[in-house]
Structure formats: C-alpha cells, structure tokens
Amino acid sequence: MNSRISTSLMYDLSLATMLARQKKLSQLQQQVATGQKNITAKDDPVGVGAAVGLDRSLAELERFGLNANTVNHRLGLQENVLALIGDDMIRINELAVQANADTLSDDDRKSIAAELRAIRDNLISLANSTDGTGRYLFGGAADDVAPFSRVAGGIAYNGDQTQRSVEIAPGSFVQDTLPGSEVFMRIRTGDGTVDARMAAGNSGTGILESFSRSTAGGWNGESxxxxxxxxxxxxxxxxxxxxxxxxxxxxxxxxxxxxxxxSVSGQPADGDELQIGPAGTRDVFATVQEMIDALEAPVVTAGDKAARRNALQASMRDVARAAENMIDARAAGGAQLALVDDAASLREANAVTLKTTLSGMRDLDYADAITRFQLESTALQTAQTVFTRMQGLSLFNLLR
Structure with a gap:
C-alpha cells in the first residue's frame, strides 16, 4: 500500500497549525491585557459559575453592610434621644422634690407646674423624633406617621408593637429601635411590682409613706x-x-x-381608703400631667394639702420607674449597637476570604502567561518558517 501526501494536504496542515497558534496567541494576549484567566465563560464553565456565586455572596455582604449602616444610624439616634429624655427625667424628679416642700407658695408651685408642662411638651417632641429620612424612631413598623399625638384626656400612641429584626451579616440579626409603646407607654407604676395609692376622695390628712411586699412573703398578687x-x-x-x-x-x-x-402617717378620716395591689402601667406623659394637676389644684384644707402630697409622692415613684425604663431601653439599644460592630468584623473577614478565593479563580498568573505567550510566539514563527520553506518544494526543481 502506498501513502501519498498531496500538496494541498500539506498546505491545509500548515494553515491549520498557524491558525491554531494564532488563536492561542490571541487568547494569551487578551489574558495579559485583562489580567483574567477566563475571557469568556466557555473557557472554564465550572470555574466561571463558581465565581459568579462568590460575586453574589460579595454583593450580599454589601447589602448587609447597607442594612447595618441604616440600623446603626437609627439606634444611634435612639441613644441620643433617650439620653436627652433621661436628663428630663432627672429634672422632673428634682422639681417634684422641690414642689413637695411645705415652704413653697402657690405661685412657686405654679412656676414649677409651668416648667413641668414645658418638659412634658419636650418629651412628646422627642418621642416623635425621626431618623432624618421621614421615618419615626419609635413608631414600630408603622413608622410613617407620628407615633404620639394629643387627644382628649392625654397622649395617644399611633404606632404598633413591632420591633424590626434586620439581618446585618449571614445569619446575624439585630433589633431596630424600640416601639414607643414599650419606651413611653407601658411603664410599671409603684415599685414595679406593687403599687399603692390613697383614694382621691379622702378628706383626712393621711399620707402614704411607704409600701412593699412583706419580708415574710405570702402575697398572691391580689388587690x-x-x-x-x-x-x-x-x-x-x-x-x-x-x-x-x-x-x-x-x-x-x-x-x-x-x-x-x-406605712401611713397623718390622720385619715373615718371612711378614708387606700388601695394596694399589683403595679399597673402608665405612660410617662400622664405621670408628668398628674404632677402638674397636683401642683395646680387649689389647696384650701389640710385634707387638700395631704392629697397634693400623696399625688406628688406617687408621681415621684412613677417618675423613678420611668427613668429606670429609659435606662433599660438605652441598655437594650447599646447591646444592639455592639452586635452591629461585631457583625462588621464578621462581614469584613468574610469579604477578605471571598475576594481571596475569587482572586485565585480569576486573576492571571502573569509569569506563567508571559512564558506561554513567548512559547506560542516561537511556535507560530516556526510554523510560518516551515510553511515558507514548504512553498519552495517542487518536483520541477529536481528536474532542472
């Protein structure tokens, strides 16, 4: 059997070799120019797919970062507002102590009542604080309207009881600002467990000095x-x-x-009453208003004086509970801010890991690529030289 290589076959083989070398050289040129291993997805479908998944993870981390910035901003504003409210609570207590002194005149008490009214109005304004984007801090999920408004008989809460949970890192959640119902409205009275008050219609001079659960125990929560x-x-x-x-x-x-x-002091009249039982709840605005009403109420008899003192002392106890509630709210917000900081460290560590992995999958090894580029250039030049010499081969040259 004879094998014969035709001239056209030699041309085709030479041309195919040069085109293949040129294609490889062009691919290497693109890799060097872009710094990427894979120019198109077909170069490494599995690797490119995995890289896209890592890109999505990085984008998710960026979204978590934006979430963290938003909730950090809102929690920081909540901290500022509660700090100001804490200062107001201190001032309210100072005024209550001052107003409880027997040496003050009616005009003095009216002046104190006027300052308390201004503080109450400021509390309402602070409770309606926004985050700068039109969303109210203490409205819960219904934060598109002012959470507190004046109504007949007091202050109404217009928000809801929802506290948003925001994801700020993979599997890490932080609570948004507290709903106003928990900060300003549902504040325990008395000592937080037990509350006692002299009846409003009393005519004697009895003063409720103190109350608590007995050290012997046995209270079943009854009134x-x-x-x-x-x-x-x-x-x-x-x-x-x-x-x-x-x-x-x-x-x-x-x-x-x-x-x-x-414990009671003074002299209650026959038929005067005192109620004691589980502590209820009252909003801080009503507590301040109760103090204002007590200071502005006319005092004619010794019974009126005792009623004012009882009202002021009850208000002072409730103010103390409200101040404690504000401190608890600040502590809760501070704990969430600490979680935001911890999540930032986690996101940063995850981002470094993802970017390192992506770099290994995508970034070009320039030393290797340039070496292969030089080899392919040499191979192409060799193929071109062979083709040029092949063109000069002919049987007619041998017959000359």
Missing part, C-alpha cells in the same frame, strides 16, 4: 382596699369587697396583711 375607721382602726377588703382582715394602726408603723406591708 386589697384598706378602709380607715374611728379610733385608728382599719379594715381590709379583697377585690370582691369581702372583709379579710383588720386591726388598729399607729402613724409610721407598718401595717401587714396578705404578704404586703405599708
């Missing part, structure tokens, strides 16, 4: 009414108005029953 009787006597009634105890008392001496204790 009681104490009715004072003649001869320093008293009767205790439960919530169903059933008499469950009684006895005699002495000023500033503890009265104990049902796991509770209290």
């Amino acid at each position: 009681y009414t104490i009715r004072f009787t003649a001869g320093n006597g008293y009767e205790v009634f439960d919530a169903d108005n059933n008499m469950v105890g009684g006895g005699t008392w002495a000023p500033k001496t503890d009265i104990e029953f049902g796991g509770l204790r209290l």
